[in-house]
Amino acid sequence: MLKENYEYVENEIQKACERSGRKREDVLLISVSKTKPLSMIEEAVQLGYSVFGENKVQELTDKYESIKNPVSWHLIGHLQRNKVKYIVDKVDYIHSVDSLHLAEAIQKEAAKKNVICKLLLEVNVAREETKFGLMVDEVPELVMQIKDFPNIKVCGLMTIAPFVENPEENRVHFRTLRHLLLDINSKNIDNVNMNVLSMGMTNDFQVAIEEGSTMIRVGTGIFGERNYSN
Ligand SMILES: *Cc1c(COP(=O)(O)O)cnc(C)c1O
Numbered sequence: 001m002l003k004e005n006y007e008y009v010e011n012e013i014q015k016a017c018e019r020s021g022r023k024r025e026d027v028l029l030i031s032v033s034k035t036k037p038l039s040m041i042e043e044a045v046q047l048g049y050s051v052f053g054e055n056k057v058q059e060l061t062d063k064y065e066s067i068k069n070p071v072s073w074h075l076i077g078h079l080q081r082n083k084v085k086y087i088v089d090k091v092d093y094i095h096s097v098d099s100l101h102l103a104e105a106i107q108k109e110a111a112k113k114n115v116i117c118k119l120l121l122e123v124n125v126a127r128e129e130t131k132f133g134l135m136v137d138e139v140p141e142l143v144m145q146i147k148d149f150p151n152i153k154v155c156g157l158m159t160i161a162p163f164v165e166n167p168e169e170n171r172v173h174f175r176t177l178r179h180l181l182l183d184i185n186s187k188n189i190d191n192v193n194m195n196v197l198s199m200g201m202t203n204d205f206q207v208a209i210e211e212g213s214t215m216i217r218v219g220t221g222i223f224g225e226r227n228y229s230n
Contacts, residue, residue: 002043005222009205013216016209027209030074032201032219034059035226038066044222045069053095053217057083064090076158076198076217078132081105089113095120095158095198095217098134103146110151117151120158120198123180125173128162136176140184147191156196156214157181167204174199174211 009029017024032053033041041052041063050070054060055077064073075087076095081102087094088109097103097119110117121142124133134142143154159177161170174197181194200208202221209216220226 001224002040002222003047005224006044006047006049009218009221012206013209016206020210020212022209022212026214028215030076030198030215030217031222032076032217033063033223034077034219035228036223038063040223041067041071042069045071051092053219057086061086061090074215074217085109085112088117089115091117093118093120093155093196093198096122096132098122098132100142100145103142103149103152107146107149107151115151116153118153118155120156120196121154122158122160123177125159125176126162131160133159136180139180143184143192143194144189147189154192154194156194156198158196158198158215160201161199161204161208163203167207170204171207171211174204174208174213178212 013027014024028051030051030053031044031049034055051072053074053076060073060075072092073090074093074095075091079096079102084105088106106117121139122133123136123139124131125136147154157177161173164170177199178197181197185194196215197213198215199213200216202218205216205218
């Protein structure tokens with residue numbers, strides 16, 4: 001099943017890249033393994049995939065300890081300040097930074113462990129009340145506040161688009177995120193050069209790629225539906 005799912009997703013990524021004149025290698029596929037067992041991650045590794053996304057700190061660190069192969073972990077879910085210390089030296093990217101306080105906590109823990117932590121700022125582009133993330137107009141200020149922190153690198157922006165029937169409805173949100181990144185970069189601020197757009201999930205990654213996504217986060221489309229009952 002996993003093999004067929006990856007083939008389908010790969011094929012869709014390829015087609016979206018072709019439609020938009022982009023290169024396949026410019027889009028990173030993050031396999032979102034939350035709630036899924038280690039055996040499935042191992043199987044994905046055997047198929048050649050090595051970048052996994054988790055949204056909970058505890059689950060990420062458990063899996064980090066258990067998977068023997070060298071894989072890359074991305075924290076994609078909401079992060080509490082008191083949990084930063086468990087992951088700063090274990091993840092390649094934190095996708096969900098949405099406050100100065102959190103960035104400060106990451107800076108502090110990254111300094112203690114002597115690492116540089118790559119992060120993305122989460123933006124609530126569609127202004128959904130139920131979601132975390134910065135409002136679009138708060139982003140430039142936060143970038144300015146944290147750009148010189150020595151142990152973090154602000155690499156780009158992330159958004160979780162609304163759940164919609166027709167993925168075309170999210171095109172406008174992906175476009176907004178891309179324009180926000182381009183606007184900030186165009187100011188040529190010292191220490192600011194963002195090149196990551198983490199946008200697109202199972203339901204809308206094709207549209208996100210057409211709108212410039214460089215990291216798509218696909219869970220259900222690879223591992224199947226999640227079961228939260230156990
Ligand atoms: C669960 C999750 C995903 C994957 O969602 P699917 O719809 O299953 O592809 C992507 N991003 C974040 C932040 C998530 O929490």
